[in-house]
Amino acid sequence: MRVSGSSADDGTDSDERLHAVETALTKSKRYSGLAPATVRRVARRALVSSGGDVPDAVKRTKRGLHEIYGAYLPGGAPPYRGILRKLEEAVAEGTGATTSGGADEHTREVLVGAMRTHASTRERLPSLERFYREIFDRVPAPATVRDLACGLNPLAVPWMSLPTSTVYRASDIDAPQMAFLDRVLDLLGVRHETAVADLLDDPVSAPADVTLLLKTVPCLEKQRAGAGWDLLDAVNSPTLVVTFPTKSLGRRSKGMFQTHSAAFEQFAAERPWRVESFETDNELVYLVRR
Numbered sequence: 001m002r003v004s005g006s007s008a009d010d011g012t013d014s015d016e017r018l019h020a021v022e023t024a025l026t027k028s029k030r031y032s033g034l035a036p037a038t039v040r041r042v043a044r045r046a047l048v049s050s051g052g053d054v055p056d057a058v059k060r061t062k063r064g065l066h067e068i069y070g071a072y073l074p075g076g077a078p079p080y081r082g083i084l085r086k087l088e089e090a091v092a093e094g095t096g097a098t099t100s101g102g103a104d105e106h107t108r109e110v111l112v113g114a115m116r117t118h119a120s121t122r123e124r125l126p127s128l129e130r131f132y133r134e135i136f137d138r139v140p141a142p143a144t145v146r147d148l149a150c151g152l153n154p155l156a157v158p159w160m161s162l163p164t165s166t167v168y169r170a171s172d173i174d175a176p177q178m179a180f181l182d183r184v185l186d187l188l189g190v191r192h193e194t195a196v197a198d199l200l201d202d203p204v205s206a207p208a209d210v211t212l213l214l215k216t217v218p219c220l221e222k223q224r225a226g227a228g229w230d231l232l233d234a235v236n237s238p239t240l241v242v243t244f245p246t247k248s249l250g251r252r253s254k255g256m257f258q259t260h261s262a263a264f265e266q267f268a269a270e271r272p273w274r275v276e277s278f279e280t281d282n283e284l285v286y287l288v289r290r
Helices: 011-026 036-049 054-068 080-093 105-115 119-136 153-159 175-187 216-223 227-234 256-269
Strands: 144-148 167-172 191-196 210-214 239-245 274-279 283-289
Touching (some): 011 036, 054 216, 080 105, 105 153, 153 167, 175 191, 210 216, 216 227, 216 239, 239 256, 256 274
Parallel strands (some): 210 239
Antiparallel strands (some): 239 283
16 A cells, blocks of 8 residues: 655655554454554554555554564453353352452452463462562552553452552553453452553553552563653652563573563662562562652
8 A cells, every 4th residue: 555656755645554554453353452552653663664555564563562462362352251251150159358359269260260361460370379468568558559551460459468448540551451350340349440551652640559560661661662661760659569571471581580680670779769579480570669
């Protein structure tokens, strides 16, 4: 769909091409539910790389979205309706909870099954209890927890042992996923807010006692150099939980621990932060107080 002639550099023509790429993505089963700002940003870069060739830009946009989103869902979108049916049954059969999202064994089994559909949460499952115990045993009980670029992490709320009064605010770029999480948190009796948001497009300004940035910084850095680190300064929270993967999705280390730890520790050393850290089998965790 490249148009020859002097109009190729015209702003109107560029806008039409961008619209053509975005329209093509709305027809994609895999990417049609993503935040428009995310698709637009990746599409704009793809158009530049393709020299304005729309079909090539569509392919490049899909590859770009796969890198920051699709790779974490290798089986495609989880079967949200089926998971919700199982969860509704489990919750109906379960007992009352004394913590936010507290759940019985059957409910937790359903949640674990759902977390297995997303690569990031699946990797955390072997150390799930220790992971959240290490975090929330070290901080005062939060009135608000914010989970940015959350993936399916909100499904782990029953392991966080939060007070029933805690408000859990989750956001990510996937609209169907956020609708699913909204319903899950309703079923679990968690006070919450969910939103479709792109961290490179939507400034984070509302305060929260604890902000979770789980494997978020490297993902943002892939999209815009410096964006992940800038976010750490911008977030309005006295406590940050910042984590980095120490193995790739293919389970190879590739020196990731050394790379991420050196980068974060250099960044933190330039700020008046108090930092604690711990490791799991595949994740490096920093607890930041400021």
